[in-house]
Each structure stands twice: as structure tokens, then as C-alpha cells.
Amino acid sequence: MTRLKLYNTLSGRIEEIVPSDGQPIKMYVCGPTVYSRAHIGNFRTFMATDMLRRTLKFLGMEVLEVMNITDVDDRIIQLASAKDTNIEAFTEEPTRAYLEDLATLRMEIPEVMPKATEHVGEMIALIEQLMARGHTYTVDGSVYFRIASFPSYGGLSRLDVSGIKTGARVDTDKYEKEDARDFVLWKLKGDEPPWAQWDASFGRGRPGWHIECSAMSMKYLGETFDIHCGGVDLIFPHHENEIAQSECGTGKLFAKHWMHVDHLLVENETMSKSKGNVYNIPDLLARGFRSDQIRYMLAQSHYRKAFNFTWDGLAQVETALARIHTFWNRLLEETSTPAGPAHDDVVQAATSALAAFEAALANDLNAPEALAAVHGLVSEGNSVADRGTVNGAGARVLLDALKKMDQVFACFEPPTGDLLSGDEQALFDARQDARKRRDFSAADVARKALQERGVILEDTAKGTRWKRVRA
RNA sequence: GGCGGCGUAGCCAAGUGGUUAAGGCGGAGGUCUGCAAAACCUCUACUCACCGGUUCGACUCCGGUCGCCGCCUCCA
Structure with a gap:
């Protein structure tokens, strides 16, 4: 069996993907945050992961893929509040649209697409584990991960995190941290609506962003799995934080392989x-x-x-x-x-x-x-x-x-099911008649008319074919 | 400032320390065709940003210069 060789951000080298004996390749993809319709930049990443899973299967491997749906985050809470609705109702449409776009692009649907809001229990459990192991501290009821407790922090991004000093950045969280590098695991109940709060042993509130990926990936793929994918912008801090909280929680290697997809630009400019x-x-x-x-x-x-x-x-x-x-x-x-x-x-x-x-x-x-x-x-x-x-x-x-x-x-098969409209069919037939009569000027008139409607004709030994082009 | 990436023909885009530097788009000519379309054939980078170095030999390795970009802060 030909092995897939894939660049691993973690090692900085191209390495073979080898399934654990009898196991499918377990891959996790950081999926969409469902607050608006995903753009082509998002799909650039998801297309790459679709190509990854299809290639693995092409090479004869089984795949178990998890792609999360992030349905709790500041933007969602804000937008849902503004619309006087709640998370579930607000995220319904963006989620539907996302699935529709996946289908449009013929992307294979991952085996598991867990929603963050349905896994808060798993996140709380992981946070409790981190607390028990001494990797956290609490400020005003919010729980933070203490990066100083994880010496290998920064290994993925190769950032010199010691350079990130307390107060050196704008802290939009408005929560106090011991160290700017630390990140929030659990945000204490603030002024967010009741539908954005959950009960935990350490207080009512809502999960931080990073914890969901750790909790959900490990729930469905195990504490150690094969490939973790996402856009390059997630390397730091998101993936770095995932590694920290996962490995500190389990004491085991989190993802063996990290695949990062570069960005899409539009006419050489960043999208905005x-x-x-x-x-x-x-x-x-x-x-x-x-x-x-x-x-x-x-x-x-x-x-x-x-x-x-x-x-x-x-x-x-x-x-x-x-x-x-x-x-x-x-x-x-x-x-x-x-x-x-x-x-x-x-x-x-x-x-x-x-x-x-x-x-x-x-x-x-x-x-x-x-x-x-x-x-x-x-x-x-x-x-x-x-x-x-x-x-x-x-x-x-x-x-x-x-x-x-x-x-x-998944795009080589010609589109089917497209039919000529009544008008177009009439022109097509008229041209065929004209050609039989060898009245070529009449035939060309019909062809020109069809061309103006975006239908191109091809006369072949086996008959006349037509195809539609963009008008 | 720190870390990382990129710069290959008109355009898009692979690639390798050593035969003719993939492929697509576009363009030129030809074949085929009632005319087209499709397809086929031929041509379209003596050269891989620039300058040095290593080497028997570099576009591919090293150093520098210029240009572009990303990350270091939410982001696919």
C-alpha cells in the first residue's frame, strides 16, 4: 500500500501517515463557527481536508473524521442576543447553509460533526481534570490554564512565548490573568443571556473557545489520534492551546500529525x-x-x-x-x-x-x-x-x-440533467432540419441564436452535441 | 523587532544537485469540418527575482540584496 507522506507542522518535516493496526486514520478538522455563511476562504481549508480524506481512502485506508461545529462564541451570543433569539435558533440557518455548501462542493460528510453546545459536559470534565492536576487557576470565578505548568508550550508554532508579556496586548476578555499567555478555559457567568450559560462544579458560565476542540476530538477519536487539521491561522494560539490542555489533561500525546492549510487571497488581497x-x-x-x-x-x-x-x-x-x-x-x-x-x-x-x-x-x-x-x-x-x-x-x-x-x-464527471428549454430545443431542431436540407445559412442562424443563449453546438459523427457555457 | 513562507514563460502552476525545466489557460500556424466546435500535430521560459559562494555541475544547497506575504491579537 502506498503511504501518504504529509507535512507535519509539529516536526517541520514530511512524514508518513501510518494507521495504528486495524484502526482507521483518525482525523479532526477545526470546523466552522456558525455565525454567518462560510466564505470561499473557509472552503479552501475544508476542500484541502476533503482531499486529504479522499486521498487516504484512495490509497486504501479507512478514515474516521470529526469536524466540529462551533456554535457557542462571543459573536454568536452577541448576534443572537441582538436578534432576541437564542443559540439554537440563531445557529440553525448558518449550519444548514454550511451543510448545503459542503454538498454543493461534493465534499464528503465527516463521520461525526459534533456541536460544541452538545458537549459542554465533556468540556467541564476536562477542565476538572486539569484543575485536579494543577494546571489551572481561578480569577473572579473564571478558570484559566496556566501555561507555566506546561514547559513544552509553543512547540507547534515555534513562537518564543516568553516574549509575550503580561499586558503587552489588548486583552479583549476583560478578565484578569496571571500571565498574558494564559488562556481562559471557563468564563464565569457575566451578562450573557441564560441560554449561554451552563452549570459546572466550578461555577456557572460558558466554555472558552479552545476547550471544545480538545473535548470533542478526544471523545470521538481517543486521547491520541492521527491527524489534526485547520487553517494556518489556527496554529497560534488555538492549536497550541489545544495541545496544552489536552496533553496536560491526559498526560498523553494529543495529535500525532498537524496539517495546516494556507490562506486564500482574493485578487492578491486578504479578504475583508x-x-x-x-x-x-x-x-x-x-x-x-x-x-x-x-x-x-x-x-x-x-x-x-x-x-x-x-x-x-x-x-x-x-x-x-x-x-x-x-x-x-x-x-x-x-x-x-x-x-x-x-x-x-x-x-x-x-x-x-x-x-x-x-x-x-x-x-x-x-x-x-x-x-x-x-x-x-x-x-x-x-x-x-x-x-x-x-x-x-x-x-x-x-x-x-x-x-x-x-x-x-470529484468534478471530472460531466454535469448531467441539464436540458434544453423549449425555445432552445426548437432552435436545435430547426438547425438539424436546415442542415439536412443543406441550407447552411439557416443552420448558422439557429446556431448563432443558441450561442447567444449560452448553448454551444458540436457536430460529430455520432450526432450533434450541445453544451452550456456561462452567458 | 522576533519567527516563517514566497518570487519559475503573457496568465495560473509543479519540479529536480547532472538527459529536452511538468501540466493548464492564453496566443501563432496546420489537420479535420459546409462553416464551426471538439480533438490532434507543431511552435510559444537557451531560462527559473538579483548578486555572490559551495560544487566537476545549481533553477534546486549556503550567504546577501530587492520585492511580496503570513504569524506574533479574534480569524479557515
């Missing part, structure tokens, strides 16, 4: 509401792009490199992906060609493309290189098809290879 460049999935769909094109765009980049989203780039994706779709359709048609064994060069093309594809992904999820293998298959396949040496069996071999690759990219 003031710039008006924060796009979400419905925004892109509204511009006429299809979900498979959006998926291809997000999946094509290397996860450890900043990805620059541009409208021009998305337009380039349209053409590149159309080439693959056209090839797929061509193979479907060729499979009905008379049988006989597949030619050697066809089998060879499929085999070597698949090998290159697998090797690329196994090498730290090198998506661009994997895509090169896909396009290589398309080129060679088209080439032999043009030479007429692809019979039904050969086409099936090529299509099987492409389908195999699509287990990871």
Missing part, C-alpha cells in the same frame, strides 16, 4: 468586509459558475501555498475542466464501439497516468502534479481515439482510470 471581497459559494454560483468548477478551482492548488482567487483564474478553470468533461463524454460514446481487447498503448496510458496520479497525491497531496497526470491521460486518450485505435474495451479502461482519479477530485 471593508474591501467587499468576501465571497461565499452562492455568490460564485450567482455569477454563473458551476459547483464542479468551483470545486476544481479549490482542489487544484497545493494546500501549503497561499491560493490567489481571481475571476480570471476561475474562468481558466472553466476551459480546463471542460476539456476533461468532453473527454469523459467521448469515452462514454466510444464504449459502444465494437469489442475486442483494449490496445496495449491504451492500457499503458491508463496505467502510467494512474501511477503518476497516485504518486503525486501521496507526496504531500501534490494536487497540481496529480492534475498534470489527469491531463496527460486526457491528451493520450484523445490522441489514440483520434487515431481510431480506441475500441469499446479501451474506452472502458480509460474511463475507469478517469473515474478512479475522480474519487479524489
Whole structure:
């Protein structure tokens, strides 16, 4: 079995992912905070983790993935209060929208998607454990983690935390801490509404942000698990804090492997509401792009490199992906060609493309290189098809290879189900009639009319095909 | 200031201490076609920000310069 080699933030090296005997690969992804619709930057990260889990499966491994839904946080409480509602009602829509977007992008649904509010008990238990082991202190009823009690703190981010001095930063928590590096595990009941408070042995209040990931990951994956994923911005302090509270709570190694996905920029700028460049999935769909094109765009980049989203780039994706779709359709048609064994060069093309594809992904999820293998298959396949040496069996071999690759990219299969409208169908038929009469000027009029509606025609030996392009 | 990353053709983007520096988009020419589209063929970086160094040999390793970016504070 080919092993996946993945960069590990913890060691700073590329290391193999090896499942514990008989166990699935256990991965945790820091999921969305459901206070508004997730944007394409969020999905850049989640697309990378989707590619990770699909690659693991492609390489023959089982996967157990947990992705949390953060449904308690200051923004949520604030927004829900302002709307005179509560957490459950307020987060319902953003959560639904998130799941809808995941489906749109054909991301596999993680095996477990726990909500923070449903795991406050586990968080309290972990905090009690930390208290018992002497890693906490309490100020005005709020419980803090004492970083001084965890000497290896800072190992993930390689930050010299001693430089972070008390009072050296703006403390938005408005709670007093012994040391600025310390972080809150439990916030004492303040002026938040009753629906944002929970009872704990150490006082009524609400959990800090970091504790939920520790509690939920360990509940479903065990105290030590394989891969922990998230955006690069979470390395510090979130993941650093997770490690501290988890390892101090259990005395065991928390996550073996840390995968961090770099950010997405829009036209070379960071996304921000003031710039008006924060796009979400419905925004892109509204511009006429299809979900498979959006998926291809997000999946094509290397996860450890900043990805620059541009409208021009998305337009380039349209053409590149159309080439693959056209090839797929061509193979479907060729499979009905008379049988006989597949030619050697066809089998060879499929085999070597698949090998290159697998090797690329196994090498730290090198998506661009994997895509090169896909396009290589398309080129060679088209080439032999043009030479007429692809019979039904050969086409099936090529299509099987492409389908195999699509287990990871999930956007190579041409969109189906799209139909011509009545008007369009009438124009299409009229053109076919005109062509039969060899009245080509009439035929071209019909084609032009269809083109203006975004329908492009292709006359082939097996009939006339049509496809829709962005108007 | 500290830590880290990036700079490859018109655009996007891989890559390696040593044969012709992947692939896609775009462009040029050709084949095919009623015309197109699709596809195929040929061409499109004598060069990998710049300057030094190490080496038999560097785009790939080291040092420096310039430029861009991220983190050190909530953030995918």
C-alpha cells in the first residue's frame, strides 16, 4: 500500500501517515463557527481536508473524521442576543447553509460533526481534570490554564512565548490573568443571556473557545489520534492551546500529525468586509459558475501555498475542466464501439497516468502534479481515439482510470440533467432540419441564436452535441 | 523587532544537485469540418527575482540584496 507522506507542522518535516493496526486514520478538522455563511476562504481549508480524506481512502485506508461545529462564541451570543433569539435558533440557518455548501462542493460528510453546545459536559470534565492536576487557576470565578505548568508550550508554532508579556496586548476578555499567555478555559457567568450559560462544579458560565476542540476530538477519536487539521491561522494560539490542555489533561500525546492549510487571497488581497471581497459559494454560483468548477478551482492548488482567487483564474478553470468533461463524454460514446481487447498503448496510458496520479497525491497531496497526470491521460486518450485505435474495451479502461482519479477530485464527471428549454430545443431542431436540407445559412442562424443563449453546438459523427457555457 | 513562507514563460502552476525545466489557460500556424466546435500535430521560459559562494555541475544547497506575504491579537 502506498503511504501518504504529509507535512507535519509539529516536526517541520514530511512524514508518513501510518494507521495504528486495524484502526482507521483518525482525523479532526477545526470546523466552522456558525455565525454567518462560510466564505470561499473557509472552503479552501475544508476542500484541502476533503482531499486529504479522499486521498487516504484512495490509497486504501479507512478514515474516521470529526469536524466540529462551533456554535457557542462571543459573536454568536452577541448576534443572537441582538436578534432576541437564542443559540439554537440563531445557529440553525448558518449550519444548514454550511451543510448545503459542503454538498454543493461534493465534499464528503465527516463521520461525526459534533456541536460544541452538545458537549459542554465533556468540556467541564476536562477542565476538572486539569484543575485536579494543577494546571489551572481561578480569577473572579473564571478558570484559566496556566501555561507555566506546561514547559513544552509553543512547540507547534515555534513562537518564543516568553516574549509575550503580561499586558503587552489588548486583552479583549476583560478578565484578569496571571500571565498574558494564559488562556481562559471557563468564563464565569457575566451578562450573557441564560441560554449561554451552563452549570459546572466550578461555577456557572460558558466554555472558552479552545476547550471544545480538545473535548470533542478526544471523545470521538481517543486521547491520541492521527491527524489534526485547520487553517494556518489556527496554529497560534488555538492549536497550541489545544495541545496544552489536552496533553496536560491526559498526560498523553494529543495529535500525532498537524496539517495546516494556507490562506486564500482574493485578487492578491486578504479578504475583508471593508474591501467587499468576501465571497461565499452562492455568490460564485450567482455569477454563473458551476459547483464542479468551483470545486476544481479549490482542489487544484497545493494546500501549503497561499491560493490567489481571481475571476480570471476561475474562468481558466472553466476551459480546463471542460476539456476533461468532453473527454469523459467521448469515452462514454466510444464504449459502444465494437469489442475486442483494449490496445496495449491504451492500457499503458491508463496505467502510467494512474501511477503518476497516485504518486503525486501521496507526496504531500501534490494536487497540481496529480492534475498534470489527469491531463496527460486526457491528451493520450484523445490522441489514440483520434487515431481510431480506441475500441469499446479501451474506452472502458480509460474511463475507469478517469473515474478512479475522480474519487479524489470529484468534478471530472460531466454535469448531467441539464436540458434544453423549449425555445432552445426548437432552435436545435430547426438547425438539424436546415442542415439536412443543406441550407447552411439557416443552420448558422439557429446556431448563432443558441450561442447567444449560452448553448454551444458540436457536430460529430455520432450526432450533434450541445453544451452550456456561462452567458 | 522576533519567527516563517514566497518570487519559475503573457496568465495560473509543479519540479529536480547532472538527459529536452511538468501540466493548464492564453496566443501563432496546420489537420479535420459546409462553416464551426471538439480533438490532434507543431511552435510559444537557451531560462527559473538579483548578486555572490559551495560544487566537476545549481533553477534546486549556503550567504546577501530587492520585492511580496503570513504569524506574533479574534480569524479557515
